[in-house]
Amino acid sequence: xxxxxxxxxxxxxxxxxxxxxxxxxxxxxxxxxxxxxxxxxxxxxxxxxxxxxxxxxxxxxxxxxxxxxxxxxxxxxxxxxxxxxxxxxxxxxxxxxxxxxxxxxxxxxxxxxxxxxxxxxxxxxxxxxxxxxxxxxxxxxxxxxxxxxxxxxxxxxxxxxxxxxxxxxxxxxxxxxxxxxxx
Amino acid sequence: xxxxxxxxxxxxxxxxxxxxxxxxxxxxxxxxxxxxxxxxxxxxxxxxxxxxxxxxxxxxxxxxxxxxxxxxxxxxxxxxxxxxxxxxxxxxxxxxxxxxxxxxxxxxxxxxxxxxxxxxxxxxxxxxxxxxxxxxxxxxxxxxxxxxxxxxxxxxxxxxxxxxxxxxxxxxxxxxxxxxxxxxxxxxxxxxxxxxxxxxxxxxxxxxxxxxxxxxxxxxxxxxxxxxxxxxxxxxxxxxxxxxxxxxxxxxxxxxxxxxxxxxxxxxxxxx
Numbered sequence: 267x268x269x270x271x272x273x274x275x276x277x278x279x280x281x282x283x284x285x286x287x288x289x290x291x292x293x294x295x296x297x298x299x300x301x302x303x304x305x306x307x308x309x310x311x312x313x314x315x316x317x318x319x320x321x322x323x324x325x326x327x328x329x330x331x332x333x334x335x336x337x338x339x340x341x342x343x344x345x346x347x348x349x350x351x352x353x354x355x356x357x358x359x360x361x362x363x364x365x366x367x368x369x370x371x372x373x374x375x376x377x378x379x380x381x382x383x384x385x386x387x388x389x390x391x392x393x394x395x396x397x398x399x400x401x402x403x404x405x406x407x408x409x410x411x412x413x414x415x416x417x418x419x420x421x422x423x424x425x426x427x428x429x430x431x432x433x434x435x436x437x438x439x440x441x442x443x444x445x446x447x448x449x
Numbered sequence: 450x451x452x453x454x455x456x457x458x459x460x461x462x463x464x465x466x467x468x469x470x471x472x473x474x475x476x477x478x479x480x481x482x483x484x485x486x487x488x489x490x491x492x493x494x495x496x497x498x499x500x501x502x503x504x505x506x507x508x509x510x511x512x513x514x515x516x517x518x519x520x521x522x523x524x525x526x527x528x529x530x531x532x533x534x535x536x537x538x539x540x541x542x543x544x545x546x547x548x549x550x551x552x553x554x555x556x557x558x559x560x561x562x563x564x565x566x567x568x569x570x571x572x573x574x575x576x577x578x579x580x581x582x583x584x585x586x587x588x589x590x591x592x593x594x595x596x597x598x599x600x601x602x603x604x605x606x607x608x609x610x611x612x613x614x615x616x617x618x619x620x621x622x623x624x625x626x627x628x629x630x631x632x633x634x635x636x637x638x639x640x641x642x643x644x645x646x647x648x649x650x651x652x653x654x655x656x657x658x659x660x661x662x663x664x665x666x667x668x669x670x671x672x673x674x675x676x677x678x679x680x681x682x683x684x685x686x687x688x689x690x691x692x693x694x695x696x697x698x699x700x701x702x703x704x705x706x707x708x709x710x711x712x713x714x715x716x717x718x719x720x721x
Contacts, residue, residue: 406525416647417589417591417645424590
C-alpha cells in the first residue's frame, strides 16, 4: 500500500503600513515504507521553507498608508499627471506599458513640498513636456510623478537636471566649494 | 562708447561662527566620522576650508564611481553599456578635472588609469550586480530631517539601491576583512540605512559594501551587512549628539594617532 505524505509550509510576514502578506506551498509525495517518513519530512520541510523564504522576499504592491483607498477630488482614484489635472485616463500621463497604476492622489504628492516645487520649477523653467517627465517616472519607478517617494523624487530631480544640462556635481553637491587655500 | 558693466556688490565672507552654525544644521556620514576622528582636521577641512590637491586615489575612486553610475543608469533604462562604452565613459571621466586636478609624478597617471580601468573591468565581467535587476536608485542624494530627535539634518548620497539593498562602492588598496569593514564603516552604513528609511518608509533589506581592491590582480570583495539594529541607530544619534555638543565648544583639539600618517593636514597640525 502506498503511503501518501502531504507537506505544507506557510509563512506570513508583516509589511510597512499595517500590511502583511503570506505564501504557502503544499506538496504530496508517495512513500513505499513508513520508515521513510522522518527523513522525507525533514527533506520536504527544508525544501519548502527554502522556496517560501526565497519567494516571499518579493513584497509586491504595498499600499500607501495615507492615500490608498481614499477618494481624490470626489473622483474615483483617477487623479493623474503631476500637474494636478484629472482626466480619468491614465494613458494620457505617459505610461507606456498599458498597465493601470493604482492612483488616488488628487493634488497630493508623496514627496516633500520642496521636492514638488523643485520638480515643477525645473519643468516650467526649461519648458519640459510634462508627459515626458511622467513617462520618465514610469520608466524608472513604474509610478507617476506624484506617487514617488522622497528617494525616487530625488532621483527624478537628478535625472531632470541632467536632462536640462545642469547636473549636480557629486563631490560638491552638499558642500560649499572651498574658498581658502592652504597656507 | 564704452559701457562698463556694473560690478556686483561684494558679498561678505561668512564668519567662522556662521560656518559652524551651518555645520550644526546639516551633517553627512563623512563629516561626522571626521569630527569624531579628529576635531582639528575637521576644523581645517570644514571651517577653514583649506584645500589640497586632489590625490591620485581620490581621482581614481571618483572615476570608477562615475563609470559604475553610468553603467547602473544605463541598465536601469534597459540600454546596458558594452565594455567598450564603459571604457569610453571611463576615459572621459578620467579626463574630467572640474573637481580639481592631481599633481601626478612622471608615469604615475598612466599607471593609475590602468589600475582603475582594471578594477571596473573586473567588476563588470564578474557580474556582481545582476544586469536584469532594476535599481531602485543610482547615486541619489537624500536627506533626513531629524529635528524631532533634536539633531541636525542628515544628508548623504546612496551609490546604488537595488531590491531594497543599499550598495556602496569603495576602491581600496588592500583586501578588507568583513569584521573590520562592519566596524569601520558603521557611521556610514547606519547613516545610509536611516536615510533610506526616512526617504522610502521601508526598512532596508541589508547593506552591501562592494570593495574594488587595487591589487596586481584586481579583486572584488563584497561585505553583506544586515539591516541596522535599534542599537546601531541609537548609537548614531548619540554620535550626532556628540557632534552637536562638540561644535558648541570651540575646542578643535587634535587627536594624534596612526591615522595622522595619511592626513593631508599633517604640516598644518604640526604648526598649529
